[in-house]
Amino acid sequence: MSLLHPVLLGLLGLTAVPVILHFLMRQKPKRLLFPALRLIETRRKTNVRRLRLRHIWLLLLRIAIIALLVIAIARPLVPAANYGLTTRELLTMAAVAVVCVFSYAAAVRWWGRRASVNHVVLYRRSLLRAVAGAAAALLALLLVAWPYARRVSAEVADPSRVLAEDRPVSAVFLFDTSRSMEYQFEGASRLEAAKRIALAHLSSLPSGSRVAVADSASQSPVIFQADLAGARERIEGIESQPLHTPLDEKTRAAFDLQTQDRNQGIDEQSAVPEELRRDPFVRAVYVFTDLAASAWSGPTAQTLRSRLETDKWLQLYLVDVGVDEPTNVGLTAIRPSDEVTTAGSLVQIRADLSAVGNTLKETAVELYVDGESGPVKQGQVTIKPEPGRGGRAEFLLPNVKPPLVQGELRLVRSDPFSADDVRRFTVAVEPAPKVLIVSDRSSEAFLWNAALQAGGYDVTRIASTRFGTTKLDGYDVVYLLNVADVPAQTWQTLNGYVTAGGGLGVLLGKPVDSVVYNGDAAQAILPAELLTQISFASPEFLRPTDDGHPVFAKFAELGGYGGLTNRDVRRHYVVRPREGSAIIAIYTFDRETRPALVVRPVSHGRVAMLTTGVDPDGWSDLPSADWQYLAFADQLTQFLAGRSGGRRNFSTGEDAVIRLGRTDVPARLLLRTPKIEQRPLDVPQDGRRLTIPRLDQVGHYEIVSPPGAVSFTSGFSVELPASESDFTRLTKNDLDGRFGEDRYSLARDPQSLAVVVRDTTLGAELMPYVLIMLVAVFCGEHLVANRFYDADQSPEHR
Structure with a gap:
């Protein structure tokens, strides 16, 4: 222990004052003019012993008052530790006090019934008080002070600290x-x-x-x-x-x-011993x-x-x-239905609202879309967010136009946290993918062709006899729909097409030449080997195995698979998937796994194989699955075209990966940041994807071609993570x-x-604890001093 004012300890000499006063003021014997009776002499001796005990207690209390006052003024410091009493120590001290008080009361009552002389009762009461006080002190030392000292000693058993308030x-x-x-x-x-x-x-x-x-x-x-x-x-x-x-x-x-x-x-400190x-x-x-x-x-x-x-x-x-207890309403997430879409499409913008604290007022959310002269308001909705649940705002953007749609949602209110009152978004709008459908008969491709045209795709259908002479460079996706025979030379052409980034879909809805499809040229890109075609004993159904795959991820937002998974499938091809392929749908055939849809990445392209028909010739009833059939055709084509999962909205700290989607992109582009900065970007040699690492600014980014180069425009948006609106402490x-x-x-x-x-x-200051002890001792001294000459005046002891 150390002291802030050690000089003041010299005042402890004042504790001698009560001792001097005690000896100066003690009673002197009085001479009596008449002989002392034996009874009076006995009573005098008893009273003297009793008064001496009280004098000693009063003297000790007065000494303690002065000593504690001096120590409190000196402000003692001890190493940092928990010097307060624990719950167990407090309960133990209370138990000691209760036991001693009840023991004293019981002894006084017991002696009081057996003694008839008042001065004897008073002497025994004083003696009991001394014994009870000493016993209480001894028990407190053994049961409270000793464990307390050991606990505090263990807490301060760290290396000693140098006491110096001016230590740097x-x-x-x-x-x-x-x-x-x-x-x-x-x-x-x-x-x-x-x-x-x-x-x-x-x-x-x-x-x-x-x-x-x-x-x-x-x-x-x-x-x-x-x-x-x-x-x-x-x-x-x-x-x-x-x-x-x-x-x-x-x-x-x-x-x-x-x-x-x-x-x-x-x-x-090399000159100092270690x-x-x-x-x-x-x-x-x-x-x-x-x-x-x-x-x-x-x-x-x-x-x-x-x-x-x-x-x-x-x-x-x-x-x-x-x-x-913070209070906040904020936009925590914004999700366009498609971050990459085709021109003329309808895009839904959804945003989640979070509510913290007392936020029961209605909140207006506005949609703004960037125009040539700045943001233009496109709509407004009113939401009453619920604490703990929040709310959701939804807007529709019809007939979007290329190359970009950038905008933001705004809360029309103010609260203590404004960083989440605005959320920005980007939707990349690209020309509709060009799709080539190859089939032996036009009737077999009629429904698939209609489904894709309904989705806004630029579809061309040709007979399989013309496929070998058709150039594939201008198409994003090629479908082989029930094509029975594909020459080896054509497979090699398809290999080059897929490797360069094209998408190939193989739809098997009638018998084909397995030898052709299992040849080396075909298997170099196909995701599975054809074994045999077989009919189910009773109709089975399609069952997706990967709900998060780009082909099926949208169905959860659209309300589920519906008719796609409850339409009969009567016949299919049994296939053996190749290494590196993924089975994303199977049939509900409980005896073994029968792949229904198998996909495989090939260099920069993608290949998918559906082992049953999508035409009305009897292998399956999938074409009767209403809008789910249209959605399936759309999502499969988006996946094969490489547009599924394309992101244009990121959070700070992420790396933005942007699919360029063109082969004529300049070797160097310019990145315009939200802070009106411009940085050069080198396009990778394959010219397919651009990576911008560790995004550190919130807002809209734009990627443009430099002056004099082929025109190119793209972009994306960056927002704060939703966790920034989470004030959980x-x-x-x-x-x-x-x-x-x-x-x-x-x-x-x-x-x-x-x-x-x-x-x-410096250590913990003991002054508060010393003052508490001082108050307790002062109250004790006051009580003893006022009851110094207390005597039992009950009638039976007079």
Whole structure:
């Protein structure tokens, strides 16, 4: 234990004052003019012993008052630990007090019935009080004080701390700069509140201190500032960013900096014996955050805990600037029905609303689409979001036109968090894919041709006899529908077509030449080998096995498979899938797995094989599946054309992969960012996909060709992750598991931060505990002094 004012301990000499007064004021014997009767003499001796006991108790209490007052003024400090009594210790102390009080009361009552002389009763009562007090003190020492001392001793068994209020500090100030720190409360954002606390604490650091300032967005290494003025300037310039690194990782980097700097400082003391080398700094890491769980998602949680358990010299302070009960309505996700679509299509824009806190008011959501002169309002809906459930807004964009549709949804309201009041979207609009259908008879292709034309595709149908002389370069997808014979030379042509990025669909609805389809040239690209055609004993049905595959993913949004999976399939081809192929649909044949739809990627292209018919000639009733048949034809063609799953909407931190869709793209393009910046982009040699890594700006991006090059326009949008609107806070259990219990300190304002820093570096101050003891002793002294000459005046003892 150490003291803030050790000189004041000299005042303990004042404890001699009650002793001197005790001897000066004690009663002197009085001479009696008449002989003392034996009864009176006996009573006098008893009263003297009783009064001496009371004098001793009163003397001890008055000495304790002065001693405790002096100690409280001296402000003793002890190493940081939990000096409060635990629940078990409090209950034990209460039990000791109850036992002693009841024992005293029972003994007084028992002796009172057996004694007839009043002075004897009074003497025994005083004696019982002394015995009960001593017993209570002894039991308290054994049952409470001894376990308490062992617990506190174990908690302070860390390496000793050097007591010096002016000892320099080596600190790392780490700021959470995620968008959730923009939440407004009491006229300031959470980041502004954090900066205010940091600047106030920076001003209180001792001279010679060093500070490193870091934030969760910066990718630069954490280093110490040249001086505190530089640290202040760095703190004032911190702003929230849309992209950030998990705070776990940044905290670990701060720990690494402190460890490296400490080891370097100790190693530089080469002239000092190794056992006497000391770190001249108090080392600490301050994390200023709203404790939103989304900012802490990282794989290094256990690493932080183990580091803090190992490095006892390092202190971690979490400065919590979050709001316990936030209120917010925001757009958390925006999903176009198609991110890549064809010209003239209808696109549905859907957005989810989240509601936190008391947000029962109706909210208007507006749709704006970028025009030549700026955003143009296209619609508005009113939603009443429910806390915990939110709501959904839906809009329709008819007859979209190439090359891009970019727009945004806006909330017509204000709340403390504005970062999620606007969500942007992009839809790439491309020319309709060109499809070539090859069949032996035109009647067999009639329904499939009609289904694709209904979807807006540019469809050409030719007879199989003309296929060998047809150039495939202008088509995005080629279907072989019930083509019985395909020459080897044609398979080689198809191989080159698919390898270059084309899509091939093989639809088997009548007997074909298996030898032709199983030849080497054909099997180089086909996803399965034909074994035999067979009829089911009773009709079976189609059953998708991968609901997330691009061919079937849309059906969940459209209301399910419906008629597609309950139409009879009477006949099919038994096939053996090749290595690298995927079975995405089977038949409901319980004896063995019978593939229905098999797909295979081939270089830049895709191949699909359906083992039953899509024509009205009797193999299946799939053509009667109403709109689901149209949707199946559309989604299969989109997949084969490479347009399924094409993304144009991303979250910050992701890599944008953009399918160019053309072969005449210039070798270099320009990327225009939301901040009106322009960057060059080199197109890969194959000219098919463009990758923009680690998106760090929110808004619309545009990809254009440079002046003088072939015209090209594309784009995409970037938004905040939905987790930025999640204000769920880390609980104490979360923090204990992440950092270890009692290995971190929490503060919410400059005053509480100063207190926890003092407690963990200088030690905990005992003044509050000493004052509590002082009040208790003073009350005891007052009680004893007022009842000093108390006597039992009951009639039977008069």
